[in-house]
Amino acid sequence: MDALMLDGNAAAGLLQEVFAVEMTTALETCGRCGASEPLGAVRVFRGAGTVLRCPHCENLLAAIVEGRGRVWIALPGVRALAIETEGGDEG
Amino acid sequence: MAGAALPGRLSWRLADVLGIEPETANAKTLVLDVPEWPGHRAGQHVDIRLTAEDGYQAERSYSIASAPNGTALELTVERLDDGEVSPYLTDELRAGDQLELRGPVGGYFVWEPRQAEPVLLVAGGSGVVPLMAMIRARAAAGSDADMRLLFSSRSWDAVIYRDELDRLAGERLTVAHTLTRSQPAGWKGYARRVDSAMLQEVGPPAGHKPTAYICGPTPFVEAVAGALVALGYEEQRIKTERFGPTGG
Numbered sequence: 001m002d003a004l005m006l007d008g009n010a011a012a013g014l015l016q017e018v019f020a021v022e023m024t025t026a027l028e029t030c031g032r033c034g035a036s037e038p039l040g041a042v043r044v045f046r047g048a049g050t051v052l053r054c055p056h057c058e059n060l061l062a063a064i065v066e067g068r069g070r071v072w073i074a075l076p077g078v079r080a081l082a083i084e085t086e087g088g089d090e091g
Numbered sequence: 092m093a094g095a096a097l098p099g100r101l102s103w104r105l106a107d108v109l110g111i112e113p114e115t116a117n118a119k120t121l122v123l124d125v126p127e128w129p130g131h132r133a134g135q136h137v138d139i140r141l142t143a144e145d146g147y148q149a150e151r152s153y154s155i156a157s158a159p160n161g162t163a164l165e166l167t168v169e170r171l172d173d174g175e176v177s178p179y180l181t182d183e184l185r186a187g188d189q190l191e192l193r194g195p196v197g198g199y200f201v202w203e204p205r206q207a208e209p210v211l212l213v214a215g216g217s218g219v220v221p222l223m224a225m226i227r228a229r230a231a232a233g234s235d236a237d238m239r240l241l242f243s244s245r246s247w248d249a250v251i252y253r254d255e256l257d258r259l260a261g262e263r264l265t266v267a268h269t270l271t272r273s274q275p276a277g278w279k280g281y282a283r284r285v286d287s288a289m290l291q292e293v294g295p296p297a298g299h300k301p302t303a304y305i306c307g308p309t310p311f312v313e314a315v316a317g318a319l320v321a322l323g324y325e326e327q328r329i330k331t332e333r334f335g336p337t338g339g
Contacts, residue, residue: 005136005152006309006333013101013138013152013196020100024199040199041331 004046008039011050011064015039018071021083031079033057101193103140108188109163111181114251118217119181120156123164123190131159133228134201134221134304134332137166137194141176149175154220154306154332155195158227167251169217200304200332204232208302209295212240213285213315215307216249221332222306223252230259239265241293243285243311245272267293285311287318297323306332 004010008024015023024040035056042061043053049065054077061077075081106123113119136154143149157165170181184190202210202225212222219242229238244250247270260266269281269289281289295301303324305315312333319329 004334006335007200007331009136009197009200009332010152012136013193016101016196017193022198024197038199040197 006044008042008044008052010044010046011052012040014050014064014066014071018073019083021085023083025084027082028061028078029080029082030054030057030059030061031077032059034079101196103191103193106164106190106192108184108186108190110186111184114167115249117181117249118167118169118251120165120167121180121184121190123166123192125164125192128164129195131155131164131195132198132201132203133159133224135195135197135224136221137164137192138196139166139176139180140191140193141179142191151176152196154224156220156223156227158224158231160228160231167217167220167223200306200330202228202302202304204228204234204236206302207236209237209299210239211290211294211301211303211319212238213290213303213305213307214240214242215285215311216244217251218305218307218311218332218334219251220306222304223255225304226256226259226264229264235263237263237295237299239267239293239295241267241269241285241289243269243271243307246270247273247275247278265293285315285318287321290315290318291322294319294322297325300325300328302328302330304330304332307334309333309335 012024024038026039027036028039029036033056043055045051049063052062054061059077063074065072106125109124110122111119136152138150138152140148140150153166153168156167168177168180171177214222229236256266271284274282303319305312312331316329316331320326
């Protein structure tokens, strides 16, 4: 098999296709442990779809499945998602 | 998805393969021309999609190796024997072919030439690719940032970009190699896995508020990130990109 990206970076292309903004710098807050991380830093697991888990408590943050002309995005474990609106980086 | 004309929205586009250049026995650089490429930032990647004749699709992410100012887009791909995508890219693809890609993607694992703080780059194998984009971007921008690369490879022959790194290295851009499996005769560099002592010798002191970028296989990234935290690096200044074999 190929070496796959295993961070939120791996889901970034699909997310940007859907949301039309860069999503790896979006800050998610885990609904279970409360930790905040940029989406680029969360764990990603790929099977039939893409699963995002909290790097601190393994909580299921999101699941993304593509098919039949739709993208299904479930966000069962995300308390909040903060998305930059004007190209601001930290630093 | 149809490419609506929203700024920021990504869509799949066709790239022309201009050439394919060997880097090591297992890694090749694809030189691509992407019509209306919007430009990229050092550290970003693209998604590549292959479609078989029966409609089966496979998608992988590959880091961009070239500096943002280049006219061509370069991706360096490591061949994995049982891969679905990489053997096609390294063995079958030819100049003149076309490739479907989406990008540039990412903003978290990115270095900008305006960043003035010291930077530690830690690469495991082909994890050097996005870090090379940062090194090239630094050179292209004439940045004076203190940048240090610690690069772990299995052997001297497996070191990707070896000659270019040699050429670029200098007082403000240092390159340290560690060779974990075999070393050439008379090797004076490191010959073990990256560890805390090595990071302390190579990296900027934690007190200088460095930013660290770590890219490589998951266990490598975890070990390095953990060691840097223990050395006092601020967690939010440690950026990671991990890859590894997975079927999900």
